[in-house]
Amino acid sequence: MTTLKEDYVASIADMDEDKALEITQQLIDAGEAPMEIxxxxxxxxxxxxxxxxxxxxxxxxxxxxxxxxxxxxxxxRPLMDANSEGSGQTVHGTVLIxxxxxxxxxxxxNIVTFMLELNGxxxxxxxxxxxxxxxxxxIAANKxxxxxxxxxxxxAFDAMxxxxxxxxDAGIRNNFKVMIGGGQVDDQILKFTGADAFGxxxxxxxxxxxxxxxxxx
Amino acid sequence: xxxxxxxIIGERINPGFRSVAALFDNDDIAGIQALAVRQAEAGAAYxxxxxxxxxxxxxxxxxxxxxxxxxxxxxxxxxDFPNAGVQELCLNVYDFDKAGGRKPIVNSIAQTRLDMFALxxxxxxxxxxxxxxxxEEGVGRSNRTAGxxxxxxxxxxxxxxxxxxxxxMDDFIIDVSISTMAADRDGLTRMALDGIGLIGSDPALKGVxxxxxxxxxxxxxxxxxxxxxxxxxxxxxxxxxxxxxxxFDFLLGTPWKDYAPLGDDDYVLxxxxxxxxxxGMDALRATRRLYRAG
Numbered sequence: 001m002t003t004l005k006e007d008y009v010a011s012i013a014d015m016d017e018d019k020a021l022e023i024t025q026q027l028i029d030a031g032e033a034p035m036e037i038x039x040x041x042x043x044x045x046x047x048x049x050x051x052x053x054x055x056x057x058x059x060x061x062x063x064x065x066x067x068x069x070x071x072x073x074x075x076x077r078p079l080m081d082a083n084s085e086g087s088g089q090t091v092h093g094t095v096l097i098x099x100x101x102x103x104x105x106x107x108x109x110n111i112v113t114f115m116l117e118l119n120g121x122x123x124x125x126x127x128x129x130x131x132x133x134x135x136x137x138x139i140a141a142n143k144x145x146x147x148x149x150x151x152x153x154x155x156a157f158d159a160m161x162x163x164x165x166x167x168x169d170a171g172i173r174n175n176f177k178v179m180i181g182g183g184q185v186d187d188q189i190l191k192f193t194g195a196d197a198f199g200x201x202x203x204x205x206x207x208x209x210x211x212x213x214x215x216x217x
Numbered sequence: 218x219x220x221x222x223x224x225i226i227g228e229r230i231n232p233g234f235r236s237v238a239a240l241f242d243n244d245d246i247a248g249i250q251a252l253a254v255r256q257a258e259a260g261a262a263y264x265x266x267x268x269x270x271x272x273x274x275x276x277x278x279x280x281x282x283x284x285x286x287x288x289x290x291x292x293x294x295x296x297d298f299p300n301a302g303v304q305e306l307c308l309n310v311y312d313f314d315k316a317g318g319r320k321p322i323v324n325s326i327a328q329t330r331l332d333m334f335a336l337x338x339x340x341x342x343x344x345x346x347x348x349x350x351x352x353e354e355g356v357g358r359s360n361r362t363a364g365x366x367x368x369x370x371x372x373x374x375x376x377x378x379x380x381x382x383x384x385x386m387d388d389f390i391i392d393v394s395i396s397t398m399a400a401d402r403d404g405l406t407r408m409a410l411d412g413i414g415l416i417g418s419d420p421a422l423k424g425v426x427x428x429x430x431x432x433x434x435x436x437x438x439x440x441x442x443x444x445x446x447x448x449x450x451x452x453x454x455x456x457x458x459x460x461x462x463x464x465f466d467f468l469l470g471t472p473w474k475d476y477a478p479l480g481d482d483d484y485v486l487x488x489x490x491x492x493x494x495x496x497g498m499d500a501l502r503a504t505r506r507l508y509r510a511g
Contacts, residue, residue, distance in 0.1 A: 015505075017498070058508070059399035059437035060501045067402075067498050102299050104327060104350045106359050111400055128350065129329050129357035155299065157270055184233055 005040055012044035013051070015064050017071075024072050034076045041069055045119075049203045062202065063111070066118045073118075091122045093145035093213040096138055098126030099182070100159035105152035108182040108202075112148060115202040121209055132166040139172060146209055149195065150182035157185075160193040168194075177212045181205060219477025220461050226295050226322070226469045227253075227261030228432065230286070232269040241269065249282055250289045257290040259472035263322055264290065266307070267297035279303070280310050287315040295322035295345070301333050308339040325392060328352040328373065337382030344384070345428065346373040348412065349394030361403065366393055366412030370422065386424030390467050391416055395429040395456065398492065398504055399437040406434070407493040410459055417464020428467030431456060443510040444484040450474065451485035452507070458486060 002010070004023060011019040027037050048065045051057040095116055099109050106128045113123045124142055126134055139147065147167075149160045160180055167173040178195040185198040196212075199205040209215075229252050232238040240248040253264055264286065272279045286294065293316040296307040304323055311321045320343050326333045327347035336342070348370040350357050360366050370391045377384050393412045396405040413427050434456055435449030442448040457465070458478045470476065479486040485507060492503040 055439070058439060059397070060504045063400065063402060064498060064501045064505075067501070104329070104347065104357060104359070127356055127358060153299070155270060155273065158273055184235075184238075 008040050009044045009047070012041060012065060012068055012072075013047040015061060015068070017064075017068050020068050021071060021075070024075050028075065028079065034079045037072070037076050041072055045069065049207075052201075052203055059111070063114070066114060069118050092120045092215045093209065094122045094124065094142060095146045095148055095209060096124045096126065096135070096142055096144035096176075097148035097150065098130035098135065098138075099128040099150045099152075100156050100163055101129055101131050102159050103151040103153045103156040103182075104128045105182065106150070108152065109148070109150035111202045112150070112181065112199075112205045115206050116209060119206050119210070120215070121213075132163050135163055136166060136170055136172075139167075139176070144176050145213055146177045146179065148205065149178065149180045149193075151180075152183045156183060157189050157193060160189075160195065164194045177208075179205060179208050219475070220457060222466055223457070223461060223476065224262045224426070224467045225260060225472045225476075226263040226265050226428070226467060227256030227259075227292075227472050228265050228430065228469050229256055229471060230264060230282075231267040231297070233267070241271065244278070246281060246285045250285050253286045253290045256472050257292050261292060261472040263293050263295045265295040265297050265322075265324065265469060272298050272303045273300065276303075276306055279306060283307060283310045284312075287312050291315060291317055293317075293319040293321050295324045297324040299325065299327070299330060301330070301336065304333060304336055305339060308336060308342065311340070313340070320388070322390065326373070326377075327357070328369065328376075329357045331376050331380070334377050334380035334382050337380070337384075341383070341388075343388045343390060344377070345390045345392050346370065346377075347394070348373065348391050348416070360412075361405075361408070363408050363411030363415055366408065367415035367419065370412075370416050370425075371419075374422065374425070386422070387426070389425040390428050391422075391425055393427065393429050395431055395434050397433050397436045398452065398489075398507075399435075401492075401504070402497050402500055404493070404496040404500070406456070407496075410456075410463065410493065413460050413465050414463045426467045427463075427465045428469060429460075429465070430469040432470070438504075439508045441508065442485050443488075443506065443508055446485060448485065448508055451479070451483070452489060454479050455483075455486045455489035459490070 008023040052062055099106055113125050116123050126138055179197050180195040181199045190198045197208050199208055232241040256264055268279050296304055298304055320341050322343045325345035325347050328351050348366045349360055351360055351369045374389055393409045395409050398406055416422055416427055431453040435452040442451055488507050492500055495503050
């Protein structure tokens with residue numbers, strides 16, 4: 001026999017939106033701590049991530065799970081704000097993200113932004129075709145923990161390298177981690193650009209940010 | 218070829234395709250020539266040429282690739298580099314005689330790089346205009362409505378006419394950009410179709426062409442649809458089935474693919490139409506039905 005909490009995790013992992021929201025309300029009514037509820041959500045997202053990596057799930061499921069979590073968050077966060085002053089929204093870190101100059105693609109960047117926000121990161125999205133100067137200005141203003149450079153075109157790899165070289169020239173390269181993604185990135189491109197890591201999908205980007213900011217798995 | 222009046226720009230000369238990357242890594246000019254011939258023989262009216270990073274770092278290689286392709290096919294080329302310097306080299310190397318006097322295509326000019334219209338000082342060309350992005354307060358932004366796509370197309374054509382170049386309406390190929398349906402919570406596929414409709418029915422834009430690259434549409438989804446058919450190919454044809462009647466007449470695609478209209482009772486077409494009528498979670502739920510029964 002499964003417990004209510006097991007049912008809860010399974011309902012999110014299985015994309016059963018109605019059941020997930022119903023149990024959320026049951027847990028709230030029963031006085032369950034908001035952090036405990038969000039912990040169960042994290043467990044469910046780990047199952048979703050595993051199914052995605054095993055190609056049982058695809059991008060639509062990843063986004064649906066994210067949407068379910070958004071709805072749960074809307075129910076749970078007000079309780080956190082009311083019950084524990086200042087601890088309502090855990091921000092694991094700040095991620096500055098943008099599509100590098102010369103490239104106008106933003107689908108991958110937007111998905112990564114969406115998933116990072118769901119996973120408790122503050123994301124500052126600079127948009128598309130972002131100049132090196134715009135990255136430098138935004139870094140100075142926001143002091144991010146992580147910078148994400150996105151680009152779909154193969155030509156974007158040069159813009160990524162230029163951007164990273166500018167971080168070096170400005171003497172700020174070691175102040176944050178840099179991840180790249182969005183196209184046909186691999187170890188060779190990683191080495192070429194000088195970034196710290198690359199991700200081939202949104203879950204990998206989330207995992208990188210969690211690792212770099214010391215968020216427990 | 219199942220669609221009348223659909224011009225294919227062959228997309229395969231691009232190291233972004235894994236099977237093609239090795240040709241570029243190994244300087245396999247003969248292999249690139251064979252790919253050009255195969256596409257031309259399969260019906261490509263233009264061949265897109267994208268040499269990836271090497272187009273910036275190795276201009277001699279880019280020159281050799283263009284010359285080698287023109288040695289074996291007479292179809293005009295489409296130069297796929299968002300960079301004026303690279304385009305300048307391509308246009309200077311391009312041999313009009315070998316292409317029967319036909320113009321090449323500059324792929325592409327967006328509002329963020331209008332200075333590239335000045336490349337007409339080198340030679341006349343057709344141009345792919347990116348209607349999916351606009352410049353707003355100096356920053357590039359993705360368009361999010363069909364009206365914005367339409368307006369951007371009009372502004373780009375106005376900018377072209379105001380430039381030093383001499384363009385005819387037939388020289389403009391408006392790229393509406395086709396998104397990955399797997400991530401489409403915001404109705405972007407619907408937006409692209411509506412944008413095509415607005416451009417195609419605008420008397421002021423009569424004579425322009427409308428295009429998009431279809432290879433993204435089925436990305437991040439499984440290979441097979443719920444009815445067992447090849448999902449990616451079916452989605453491409455579903456889009457074309459609805460887009461071609463609206464004026465979509467250029468396709469950046471693979472010429473040996475079976476582009477053909479789908480019947481109204483086709484499972485993927487029916488589900489495609491359900492998906493594009495929706496947004497948010499409802500759209501994602503419907504998208505899952507493309508590949509998940511029940």
